[in-house]
Amino acid sequence: MTTMPLVAEEHELHVADHAETHLAHHEEEHDRPGINRLGLWVFMASESMLFFAMSAARLYLNGFNGPDKGAVNLGLGIGLTLILLASSWLGYQATGAISKGKRRRAITALLLASLLGIVFIGGVGIEWRTAEFSQNSPFGTAFFSMTGLHVLHLVTGLIGLLLAANLIRKGQFGPGDHWGVTAVVRYWTFVDVMWLVIVFPMLYLL
Amino acid sequence: MTTAAAGVLPATSRPSRITGFFPILRGLLFAVIGGLIGAGIAIAIRSAMGADPFDRTPSANGTMPSTEQIVTVAFVFGTLGWLLGVGFWESTVSGWLGYRTKGVPTDWRRYLTVSEDHKVIGIQYLATFIVVLLIAGLGAMTMRAQLSQPGNTLLSPDTYNRIMSFHGIAMVSVAVASVMGSFGNYFVPIMIGARDMAFPRLNSLSYWMVPVVIASLFLSQLLGGWDSGWTAYPPLSVKNASGQVMFNLAIIVFGLSSIFGGINFIVTIVKMRAPGMGWGRVPIFVWSVLAAAFLATFFTQFFAASLTMVLLDRIVGTGFFVGQGGAPLLYEHTFWFYSHPAVYIFVLPGFGMALEVLAHLSRKPLFAYRWAVAALIGIVGMSGIVWAHHMFVSGMPNALLGPFMVTTELISIPTGLIFLSALGTVWMGRLWLTTPMLFALGFVFNFLIGGVTGIFLADVPTDISLHDTYFVVAHFHYTIIGGEIFALFAAFYFWFPKMTGRMLSERLGKLNFWMMFIFFNLTFLPMFWAGLHGMNRRIATYQNDLANVNLFISISAWFLGLSFLVFVINVLRTLLSKNAPRAEANPWKARTLEWLISSPPPVENFPSTPIVVGSPYGYGTGGRPHAVFALTGAADEEVTA
Numbered sequence: 001m002t003t004m005p006l007v008a009e010e011h012e013l014h015v016a017d018h019a020e021t022h023l024a025h026h027e028e029e030h031d032r033p034g035i036n037r038l039g040l041w042v043f044m045a046s047e048s049m050l051f052f053a054m055s056a057a058r059l060y061l062n063g064f065n066g067p068d069k070g071a072v073n074l075g076l077g078i079g080l081t082l083i084l085l086a087s088s089w090l091g092y093q094a095t096g097a098i099s100k101g102k103r104r105r106a107i108t109a110l111l112l113a114s115l116l117g118i119v120f121i122g123g124v125g126i127e128w129r130t131a132e133f134s135q136n137s138p139f140g141t142a143f144f145s146m147t148g149l150h151v152l153h154l155v156t157g158l159i160g161l162l163l164a165a166n167l168i169r170k171g172q173f174g175p176g177d178h179w180g181v182t183a184v185v186r187y188w189t190f191v192d193v194m195w196l197v198i199v200f201p202m203l204y205l206l
Numbered sequence: 207m208t209t210a211a212a213g214v215l216p217a218t219s220r221p222s223r224i225t226g227f228f229p230i231l232r233g234l235l236f237a238v239i240g241g242l243i244g245a246g247i248a249i250a251i252r253s254a255m256g257a258d259p260f261d262r263t264p265s266a267n268g269t270m271p272s273t274e275q276i277v278t279v280a281f282v283f284g285t286l287g288w289l290l291g292v293g294f295w296e297s298t299v300s301g302w303l304g305y306r307t308k309g310v311p312t313d314w315r316r317y318l319t320v321s322e323d324h325k326v327i328g329i330q331y332l333a334t335f336i337v338v339l340l341i342a343g344l345g346a347m348t349m350r351a352q353l354s355q356p357g358n359t360l361l362s363p364d365t366y367n368r369i370m371s372f373h374g375i376a377m378v379s380v381a382v383a384s385v386m387g388s389f390g391n392y393f394v395p396i397m398i399g400a401r402d403m404a405f406p407r408l409n410s411l412s413y414w415m416v417p418v419v420i421a422s423l424f425l426s427q428l429l430g431g432w433d434s435g436w437t438a439y440p441p442l443s444v445k446n447a448s449g450q451v452m453f454n455l456a457i458i459v460f461g462l463s464s465i466f467g468g469i470n471f472i473v474t475i476v477k478m479r480a481p482g483m484g485w486g487r488v489p490i491f492v493w494s495v496l497a498a499a500f501l502a503t504f505f506t507q508f509f510a511a512s513l514t515m516v517l518l519d520r521i522v523g524t525g526f527f528v529g530q531g532g533a534p535l536l537y538e539h540t541f542w543f544y545s546h547p548a549v550y551i552f553v554l555p556g557f558g559m560a561l562e563v564l565a566h567l568s569r570k571p572l573f574a575y576r577w578a579v580a581a582l583i584g585i586v587g588m589s590g591i592v593w594a595h596h597m598f599v600s601g602m603p604n605a606l607l608g609p610f611m612v613t614t615e616l617i618s619i620p621t622g623l624i625f626l627s628a629l630g631t632v633w634m635g636r637l638w639l640t641t642p643m644l645f646a647l648g649f650v651f652n653f654l655i656g657g658v659t660g661i662f663l664a665d666v667p668t669d670i671s672l673h674d675t676y677f678v679v680a681h682f683h684y685t686i687i688g689g690e691i692f693a694l695f696a697a698f699y700f701w702f703p704k705m706t707g708r709m710l711s712e713r714l715g716k717l718n719f720w721m722m723f724i725f726f727n728l729t730f731l732p733m734f735w736a737g738l739h740g741m742n743r744r745i746a747t748y749q750n751d752l753a754n755v756n757l758f759i760s761i762s763a764w765f766l767g768l769s770f771l772v773f774v775i776n777v778l779r780t781l782l783s784k785n786a787p788r789a790e791a792n793p794w795k796a797r798t799l800e801w802l803i804s805s806p807p808p809v810e811n812f813p814s815t816p817i818v819v820g821s822p823y824g825y826g827t828g829g830r831p832h833a834v835f836a837l838t839g840a841a842d843e844e845v846t847a
C-alpha cells in the first residue's frame with residue numbers, strides 16, 4: 001500500500017469539524033421545477049409502455065384484422081375522441097388561468113374537463129353494452145382490456161383534476177406556484193394522447 | 207459528530223409528527239378494513255349485475271371466478287388501506303386534500319413509518335430483503351431435503367412445486383430490489399453529492415409497497431398457493447388454485463414499486479449531481495444503477511401487463527391464453543421481454559458494485575472506465591432484443607431461432623468488456639484482501655462460469671437439449687448468487703462501517719466468504735453435470751442414477767445455508783455489542799464522496815455542497831482529489847464567525 005493517497009483524509013478533517021452545524025437546506029440548490037418536469041416525463045414515457053404492451057398483445061392475437069364490419073361503432077369512437085380533445089384543451093385553459101391568478105376560471109375549466117372525462121367514460125360504457133363480440137373472442141379480449149386499461153387511467157386522471165380544483169378553491173396554487181395543476185393537466189393530456197394514438201387506432205381504425 | 211444522525215432533522219414546514227399508535231399496526235388494521243370494504247364492493251357489484259355473489263360453479267378452466275373477483279377487489283382496497291395506515295395519510299394524502307401534513311418522528315421510530323430520508327429507506331430495504339433472502343433460503347433448504355434422494359416422499363409433488371415457486375419469486379424479488387433498493391438508495395445520492403433522492407416521498411412509497419408483496423405471497427398459501435413457478439406461464443397459471451391470483455396481484459404491486467424506484471433514480475442521477483460531476487466523473491456504481499433504473503422503468507410494464515392478462519383471463523373471462531383464440535406463447539413473449547432485461551436489473555448494480563470495490567481496494571484507477579460505461583449503455587440498448595432465447599423450444603417460428611441466437615451472443619460482448627475492466631483493474635494492483643475485496647473477486651470468478659455457460663444456452667442446438675434441465679438452474683444461480691449476491695455481500699462488508707459507524711469482524715467475514723464461496727461452487731457446479739445427464743428442473747424427483755450427485759449437492763447446499771448464519775452472527779454481534787470497534791470516516795482510504803463524511807453520515811449528508819474536481823478513481827496518480835467542500839459560502843461563514 002505504498003501509493004495510498006492521503007487526499008481523502010485532509011477533507012475528512014474539514015468535514016468532521018463542521019458536520020453538526022449545517023442542517024436544513026433541503027433541495028434549495030437543486031433545480032426543483034426541472035426535477036419535477038423530468039420526473040413526470042419519465043413517468044409518462046414509462047406508463048406508455050403499458051399501452052405498447054397491450055397493443056402488442058392485440059396484434060399478436062388478432063393480427064392486422066380489425067373487428068367485423070359494424071362490430072364497433074366508429075361514429076361513437078370519433079365522437080369520444082373529439083370529447084377527449086376538448087377536455088385536454090380545457091385542461092390547458094385551466095393552467096393558463098391559474099398562471100395569471102384567475103382562480104375561478106381555472107376551477108371552472110378543470111370541472112368542465114372532468115365532466116367531459118365522465119361523458120367519455122359513459123360513452124365507453126355504451127360501447128361495452130352494445131358490443132356484439134364476446135370478451136372471450138380474440139378481438140373482444142383486446143377491445144375490453146385496452147379500453148378498460150384506458151378508462152382506469154382516465155379515472156386516476158379525473159381524481160387528479162378534482163383534487164387540483166379543490167386545492168385551488170382552498171387557495172393553494174397561484175401564478176408563482178402551480179406545478180400541481182400543470183402536472184395533473186399534463187397527465188390528463190397524456191391519457192388522451194394514449195387514446196388518440198394507440199387505443200383508438202388499434203381498436204377502431206385497423 | 208455522529209449525534210447529528212440521530213437527533214436533528216431538517217426544520218421543515220411540517221413540525222408535527224406522525225404519532226398515535228404504531229403506524230405499522232395501524233397499517234395492518236386499515237389493510238383489514240380496506241380488504242373488507244373491497245370485498246363488500248365486489249359482492250355489491252356482482253349482485254347489482256344479477257350474479258350470485260358467492261356462485262360456486264367453476265369456470266371452463268376449473269377456477270372460481272366469484273372468489274377471485276372478490277379477492278382482487280379486496281386486495282386493491284387492502285393495499286390502499288395499508289399505505290394510508292402506515293403513514294401516507296398524514297404525510298401525503300391529507301395534503302392533497304388541502305389539510306396539514308405531518309412529518310416523521312426523528313428517533314428510532316422513523317424506521318417504522320414513512321420516512322423520506324434516503325438513508326433510512328436504504329436501511330429499511332436492506333433489513334427487509336435480508337429477511338426475505340433468509341426465508342426464501344429456508345425454502346431452498348427444504349427443497350434440497352426433498353431432492354437428497356430420488357423418489358423421496360418428504361414433500362408431496364404439489365407441496366414441492368409450491369415451495370419451489372415461492373422460493374423462486376422471493377429470490378427474484380431479492381435480486382431486483384436488494385442492491386438497488388438498499389445500497390442504491392443509501393449511497394447513490396451521497397456519491398453524487400446530493401442531499402436526498404429527487405422524490406423522497408415516492409421513494410418511501412416504493413419501499414412501503416414491498417411488505418404488501420411479501421404478505422400477499424404468504425397469504426396466497428391460504429388460497430392454495432401457486433405451483434407455476436416464478437414465471438407463471440399459462441395455461442397452467444390460468445387453471446390452477448386461486449393462490450395464483452394473489453401472486454399476480456402481489457407482483458404487479460412489486461412492479462409498480464420497482465418502476466417508481468427506477469424513475470426516482472433516473473431523475474436523481476440526471477438532475478442532482480454536485481457541481482463539477484460531469485458524466486466522466488460519475489462513480490461506476492452510480493452508472494450501473496442508472497442503467498438498471500432505465501431497464502426497470504421501461505420494461506417492468508411488460509411483466510405487469512403479462513400478469514394482468516392472466517388475471518383478466520381468470521376473473522373476467524377474457525381469452526388471452528385460453529379459449530377460442532387464446533395464445534399461451536403471447537405470454538412467453540411479453541414475460542421475457544421484461545424478464546430478460548430483468549436479469550440485467552439484477553446484475554448491473556452488482557457489476558457496478560464489484561468494480562467499485564475492486565478499484566478502491568486494488569488502489570488503482572478503474573481500468574477502462576469509459577469502456578465499462580459504454581458497455582453498460584450497450585447492454586441497456588441491446589437488452590430488449592434477446593428475449594426469445596428463453597423460448598427456443600417453445601414452438602415459436604423457426605425463423606426466429608437464428609436471429610435471437612445471434613443477438614444473445616452479441617450482448618455478451620459488452621458483458622465481456624465489463625469483465626475486462628474488472629481484470630484490468632486488479633492486474634498488478636496492490637490488492638487489499640479484506641472481506642469486501644474477497645467477495646468482489648469471488649464475483650469475478652463465479653460470473654465467469656455463469657457467463658460462459660450462458661453461451662451454451664444461447665446456442666440453439668445445445669439449448670434444445672439443455673433447456674429446462676439443471677444446467678439452466680446452475681447457469682442462473684451462478685449469475686445471480688455467484689454474481690449479484692456476492693456483489694451484495696461485497697457491498698455490505700464495504701459499506702457497513704459507513705452506515706453504522708462500526709466495523710464488522712474481519713475473521714468472521716473471511717469465514718463467511720470462504721464458506722460461501724466453497725459451498726456455493728460445490729452446490730452449483732455439479733448441477734451442470736446433473737443437467738447434462740438429463741435431470742429436469744421443477745420436479746420433485748429424478749432418475750435413480752443421479753442419486754449420488756444429488757446427495758452431494760444437498761449436503762453442500764446445507765453448508766451454503768450455514769454460511770449465511772455466520773453472516774447473521776457477524777452482523778448481530780457487531781450491532782448488539784457495546785464495544786464493537788468503531789469505524790472511522792474512511793476505513794478503506796477510498797476516494798468517493800461517501801468516505802469524506804462521518805460514519806454514519808450526518809442527516810444532511812454534507813456540510814455544504816461538495817464540488818467535484820477530479821476522478822473518483824485517481825489512485826496513485828498524484829492528481830486532484832475527487833471532491834472538496836467549498837470554504838466560502840454562507841454555511842462556512844457561520845462556522846468561522
Ligand code: HEM
Binds near residue numbers: 657681690
Ligand atoms: C453472459 C451472458 C448470458 C447469456 C449468454 C445467457 C443466456 C441464457 C439463456 C440462453 C437462457 C435460457 C436457457 C433455457 O431456458 O433454455 C438463460 C437462462 C437464464 N439466465 Fe442467462 N445468460 C447470460 C447471463 C445471465 C445473467 C447475467 C443473468 C442474471 C443475473 C442470467 C439469468 C438467467 C436466468 C434467471 C435464466 C433462467 C430463467 C428461467 O427459465 O427460469 N443470465 N440464460
Ligand SMILES: [Cu+2]
Binds near residue numbers: 545546549592593595
Ligand atoms: Cu435471458
